[in-house]
Amino acid sequence: MDLEQYKKAWKNQEEQGQKITAKDILSMTQSKSSSIIKWIFIIGIIEFTFWLGLNYLFTLNGVFEPYRKLGLISIMNATNYLHYAIVILFLIVFYKNYSSISVIDDTKTLMKKILRTRRTVKWYVYYNLASVVIASIIINVLIFSTPNAVETIYHINSSNGISPQKVITIAIIAQAIVLLLMVLFLGLFYYLLYGILLKKLNRNYKELTKLESS
């Protein structure tokens, strides 16, 4: 049977369609959207808040106290300002990308814009992870190259029977483990979160781009 015959059946279904009344349509327009765009925005904002909050929490809990002792506080402050400037830049790019998303665009452009917005957040997370790693490397080098730094920070002296060398080794191993766990945990978290959220979109985008390249 030819497709044209099915097309005829398709055309004649017009009249049988279920009707939704104006009242119902109106109430639908008032309800909340649960679209991907909205979720990308919400998750993005949560991530910005999360990393900023983490930074703030560290300051409050005196995590940076040892650096004050070592006279590194002005460097810390400078890098902090730089960090906030970069965060603001990320926020601007994120918002710009987000507000460029329009359902009126063609399908491919729309998907491209959604994925670009999500990528901004991804790079923001990469930036944060990289800055954690780089900052800890710099700080470790600074601390361990400063004479008596370990003793000053951890209040140890040779009479405790703990050698500063041992403290250094333990500190480095502990930091490496914490960093590794953090990266693994976040990686898994994002993989699941965006994997679930964008599975369909990614699949459809691939299908469309495949079509253009063949």
Add this chain to the structure above:
Amino acid sequence: MNKDLEKDFLEDFEKNQNIVHKVCRIYTNNLDAHNDLFQEITIQLWKNYAKFRGDSKFSTWMYRVALNTAISLYRKSTRRVKTQDIDEVNFKIAAKEYDDTEEQQLKALYNAIKTLNDIEKALVFLYLEDKSYREISETLGISEVNARVKMNRTKDKLKTILNPE
């Protein structure tokens, strides 16, 4: 707020709501999901209605928003129905008997479309709605040549599903 805008929207929507129903029927597999997608499309249409300035037909614009919502914005992954999942009885009746009622043809057609992927569904849908290749390529954001090539392949695929040897 803007009562006139609301009134115009409801009028336009009511006249063309069949488009949305058809999109929902293609892209979902049960009534709950159908209603869910219908609501999301309605929200998107209303949210963007102020931007719609009548430079194109409302229906043209509706096709775009409805398909975009189904393909890109709707969160739930619409699992593709596998051929063997389809209501076999209906399927066979429609395929075997030549002079079948239109209703059964329609059922078979919908079942066949549901086995396609999201992009193929959009292509077939626009074909059934008599859209030109130009409009199809503009809606999906692909070139006209590619739309044509993919359409022919999809139609062949559909024919094979509808008329198994």
